[in-house]
Amino acid sequence: xxxxxxxxxxxxxxxxxxxxxxxxxxxxxxxxxxxxxxxxxxxxxxxxxxxxxxxxxxxxxxxxxxxxxxxxxxxxxxxxxxxxxxxxxxxxxxxxxxxxxxxxxxxxxxxxxxxxxxxxxxxxxxxxxxxxxxxxxxxxxxxxxxxxxxxxxxxxxxxxxxxxxxxxxxxxxxxxxxxxxxxxx
Numbered sequence: 001x002x003x004x005x006x007x008x009x010x011x012x013x014x015x016x017x018x019x020x021x022x023x024x025x026x027x028x029x030x031x032x033x034x035x036x037x038x039x040x041x042x043x044x045x046x047x048x049x050x051x052x053x054x055x056x057x058x059x060x061x062x063x064x065x066x067x068x069x070x071x072x073x074x075x076x077x078x079x080x081x082x083x084x085x086x087x088x089x090x091x092x093x094x095x096x097x098x099x100x101x102x103x104x105x106x107x108x109x110x111x112x113x114x115x116x117x118x119x120x121x122x123x124x125x126x127x128x129x130x131x132x133x134x135x136x137x138x139x140x141x142x143x144x145x146x147x148x149x150x151x152x153x154x155x156x157x158x159x160x161x162x163x164x165x166x167x168x169x170x171x172x173x174x175x176x177x178x179x180x181x182x183x184x185x
Contacts, residue, residue, distance in 0.1 A: 001029040002064050003071075003149050003180055004050060009059035011045050019045040022059070029148065032172070032181045043184035044077065047151050050182070073142030073179075075152035079134035081126040087113060088122040091141045098145065105144075112140035116170060132167075139170075147179065154185030 004027045011019045019042040027033060027050075035043050048054045050061060052069050063069060081090045088109050095105035110122055116136040126134060142150060152171075175181045 003027045003029055004068075005060075005062040005064070006046075006050065007060045007062065009046075009049060009056045009061065011042070011049060011054070012057045020049075020056075024059075027149065027180060027182055029180055030175075030178065032175045033183065034154070035182075035184045037184075044153075047074075047153075047182070047184055051151055067148075071148045073145070073147035073150045073152075075135075075138050075142045075150065077153040079126070079131075079138040081134055081137060083126050086123050086125060087118065087129065087137045087140075090126070090137055091144050094141060094145050108144055109140070112144040113137070115143065115174075116140045135167075136170075143174065143179070149180045149182065150174065152181070152183050154183055 006023055006025045006027075009023045010021050013019060023042075023046060025033075035046065037043055045054070049056050051072060051074050052061075065071070081087075082093070085093070088106060091112050092105040092109035095108060096102075100108075110119075113119060113122060113136075116139050118133060118136045118140060121129065121133065121137075126137070129137065139152070142152070171181060171183070
């Protein structure tokens with residue numbers, strides 16, 4: 001089943017920089033897709049366009065399912081955690097914004113933290129977490145509402161080499177649990 005279709009998408013920024021030209025691809029349910037390339041080649045722009053955080057200059061991004069972007073998780077290049085909120089509160093935020101009751105959202109947030117290997121850090125502030133732990137909390141936040149499609153920057157971003165393999169294994173496990181992964185590296 002197709003989750004999203006990108007058709008002849010181009011993006012030219014106001015300053016004239018051409019980030020993408022005529023990109024087309026289909027993202028099928030259950031896939032693990034990775035786009036590789038050097039800095040500045042348009043990988044981030046493609047993620048932002050699919051997520052609806054920017055509009056293409058030309059072409060279309062089609063969501064065959066009416067839920068479309070509502071069923072999308074996004075892990076940014078930087079953790080973007082709220083410094084005034086605990087790890088649990090950061091992960092629970094998407095559920096709070098969707099009106100989920102406090103008890104359920106905290107239980108689901110704790111489960112999401114456990115699923116990404118951060119159990120026991122629910123009441124810790126972002127400033128007390130390592131870079132890798134912050135990325136895992138960001139991943140838990142993207143997964144807490146159980147999206148079908150996860151857009152993300154690669155798990156090696158900002159991590160010590162010894163942790164990269166563990167991060168890739170975690171992402172593969174998430175994919176095997178039925179979440180479609182679209183990653184840039």
